[in-house]
Amino acid sequence: MKTFAVQTLGCKVNQYESQQIRQILEQFGLTAAEPAQQPDLVVVNTCCVTHTASSKSRQSIRKVQKAHPRSTVIVTGCLPAGPDNEAKTPDSDIIVRDKRTLPLILEQLSKKQPFSLNNANHSKPRNHSKIKDKNPNLTHPSAQKHLKNISTSADSLPVLTRFAGQTRAFLKVQDGCDAYCTYCIIPKIRMVICNKPVKTVLKEAKNLIRAGHKEIILTGIFLGAYDQKTARRKKWNPAKLDSLAELVDKIADLENMERLRLSSLEPLDVTDRLLEVMNTRDNIAPHLHLSLQSGSPNILKKMARQYTIDDFLRVVEKVKKAFDRPAITTDIIVGFPGETDEDFQQTIKIAKQVGFSKIHTFSFSVRKNTPAEKMAKLFGTISPQEIKRRSSALQAVDAELQDQYRQSCAGITEQILIEKTNPPRGRGGRYFMVDLSDTPEAKTLQNGQLINLTL
Incomplete structure (x- = not known):
């Protein structure tokens, strides 16, 4: 495996955890696929806080499977963790209910170890290798060691070094x-x-x-x-x-x-x-x-x-x-x-x-x-x-x-963080989006730049 993509649905916590997943994969030597590229691995980080969110998550899984038929698809997040295991409806290569096991699974996938599906016969049903809670592969010594080392802190996944693609x-x-x-x-x-x-x-x-x-x-x-x-x-x-x-x-x-x-x-x-x-x-x-x-x-x-x-x-x-x-x-x-x-x-x-x-x-x-x-x-x-x-x-x-x-808020001088450049837009401390198209520096603004602006 060489390339990956991560698709995220839901809240800020899910977006944060997707960045952790991305970082794990990069540490294992994989690179993020370009938009037009077929990734070897796709992780869908799902949401199920509402019926609409669950439906969107299932739709996203199906779209990923259709768009990337040769990719290994991992489904994680809140949908498979729910009491009804709603992720079982759309068949996926791997369903991960406990995110604590993700580092182990991703490492083994990246190294083409037991969970690798690169050489699998994709004419078989997509769920032929589905991981479930009692899968013996999740109870072998290395998995148990990984779980025992997890503390009660807010994360079993790594500390972030950056938040890729975001200002x-x-x-x-x-x-x-x-x-x-x-x-x-x-x-x-x-x-x-x-x-x-x-x-x-x-x-x-x-x-x-x-x-x-x-x-x-x-x-x-x-x-x-x-x-x-x-x-x-x-x-x-x-x-x-x-x-x-x-x-x-x-x-x-x-x-x-x-x-x-x-x-x-x-x-x-x-x-x-x-x-x-x-x-x-x-x-x-x-x-x-x-x-x-x-x-x-x-x-x-x-x-x-x-x-x-x-x-x-x-x-x-x-x-x-x-x-x-x-x-x-x-x-x-x-x-x-x-x-x-x-x-x-x-x-x-x-x-x-x-x-x-x-x-x-x-x-x-x-x-x-x-x-x-x-x-x-x-x-x-x-x-x-x-x-x-x-x-x-x-x-x-x-x-x-x-x-x-x-x-x-008219007359307040705000520090605006540029989030988009075409057209240039950004947010101040009071959160609402500000259009910067008419400012003198509009053509030179860069994402992530801070400028002072009197509203």
């Missing part, structure tokens, strides 16, 4: 969730809570800075639970409530750390210490993504979220006092079982009251083996037509709020 780099510091929101399948896929040690995080951040990345985004499955043993807030160690804030402070203090950003948090993750750190460091983006999910107290309770609407509004008020025109983005689910029009209107009201700078709208879809599946049977499901209507209404509010927020 901004994600840095995963936490993994796992056991909060069990009623609509969510993630606790059944990533149930083990683990945290990356501070020393490892700082080493990795230094690597990414050295590689030329001007922005680093801290990410995790439940980022606010960093340094805790559970995502269930009531069981948190009070002495570690500010561990994330202290980690952020240490990263921001690194030499040549241009911009640091935090990914999704729950409102109660935003401690006074975190706001203090963000406010005293000029290289931390004045942007927080606070997941609301619903503005209705009734629906929020059914979702089993760990905060109230009052909690959310109180934190937003603190954030707005701490920063000049901060960007507050959010996620909202439309059409949760039992959501009445009154519930939905409460969500619209809260969205306008907060003045979100961006709303990510998600249409509810039932996931098997979740409490929400039972709720759908008990309360009934919202019709697809009604969900579409409500989603459109929320998206219209989002467009209005985005416009208002951008206008409110």
Whole structure:
């Protein structure tokens, strides 16, 4: 094997882990295939957080198999790790449910050892070599040794040295969730809570800075639970409530750390210490993504979220006092079982009251083996037509709020990180995209470059 390709679906954590997979393959001597080239190996890193995500993952697997019939295809990520093993529908050469085994499998593939399929008869069904949990090849001594050496830190895969092909780099510091929101399948896929040690995080951040990345985004499955043993807030160690804030402070203090950003948090993750750190460091983006999910107290309770609407509004008020025109983005689910029009209107009201700078709208879809599946049977499901209507209404509010927020930022001087050059575009600390076509330096701008711009 000489060449590879990695296809990624889903969240920032998946994108980060795909970079780790890429790095492993490069360490084993493989090179990334050019777009028009047939890779020897294709890794599809899947997502299944929603039915739509699962469907897209399966479609991607089939497309890869059709486009690269002679390639070895590995399917990993959340889809095969799910309780229903949804990846078994599209046949693949290798299905990896436990990512901890990936380094071993990839090494053996790259060296044409037991898992290599280069000489396999491809007229056989594609699943003739499918790896399953009890495959004897995964229980031989070297595999067992590999698994025994895995710690409870946030990664069994390697520390990144760069984030290939991206101007901004994600840095995963936490993994796992056991909060069990009623609509969510993630606790059944990533149930083990683990945290990356501070020393490892700082080493990795230094690597990414050295590689030329001007922005680093801290990410995790439940980022606010960093340094805790559970995502269930009531069981948190009070002495570690500010561990994330202290980690952020240490990263921001690194030499040549241009911009640091935090990914999704729950409102109660935003401690006074975190706001203090963000406010005293000029290289931390004045942007927080606070997941609301619903503005209705009734629906929020059914979702089993760990905060109230009052909690959310109180934190937003603190954030707005701490920063000049901060960007507050959010996620909202439309059409949760039992959501009445009154519930939905409460969500619209809260969205306008907060003045979100961006709303990510998600249409509810039932996931098997979740409490929400039972709720759908008990309360009934919202019709697809009604969900579409409500989603459109929320998206219209989002467009209005985005416009208002951008206008409110007029006169601010932002440091813009160039992400695209044709036409030139980039993001400032407040996250929204800025068109730079009319700037004097438009023709000379390069990806990854930072420029100051008065909005």
